[in-house]
Amino acid sequence: MKNLLAAAVLVSLAGTTFAQETPPPAPDPAAVQAVKDFGGNVMPIAQNDPRLDVTLHLADKDVTDDALVVVAKLQPIVWLNLAGTKITDAGLANLAGLTTLEKLHLERTAITDAGLAHLAALENLNYLNLYGTQVTDAGLEHLKGLKNLKRLYVWQTGITPEGIAKFKEALPEAQVTAGLELKPAEPPAEEPKPEEPKPEENM
8 A cells, every 4th residue: 555655656756747847839830930030039048948939130131119019929938139129218118027037129119218127027038238229227127127127238328427335225236237338548658768888088
């Protein structure tokens, strides 16, 4: 009897382990094809990790908010690159439900403070690039609840050193990059000239 109970427990545990390791379902093929039709790409982040890396920054067509409606149908997305696209603040509303998102590129888009409000629930976001956008200090207020945010890029935006300092009070572990601090190159120090030998005095 004990052997039967032990076997039953083992079978139950094996079933639980299998359920935990069951990979996520394959992404919607129609959505994948739609992204490719925009000139983008959808692929797993690694050979043994089926979570998705979605890239639209090299698309050969204009990528607008319509593309984000399609992107929202792909799960689970971990990395999303929208750099240089023509998305707007309204389009970012489609990303509000992508809670698996960890890395998001929005550089060189028309995103403003209003668009960042749609990112406030992306609890797993650890990387956000806002370079070359119209975001200001007010936009950072929407990001203060993202406890996993570790890297934020804000150069060539309206964000000020004061705004960054306040943001760091809420997320002290976040590394905020506001641009390279270039210092003028100093001319190399002149090497001392060897002393010329003094002429011998006539004896």
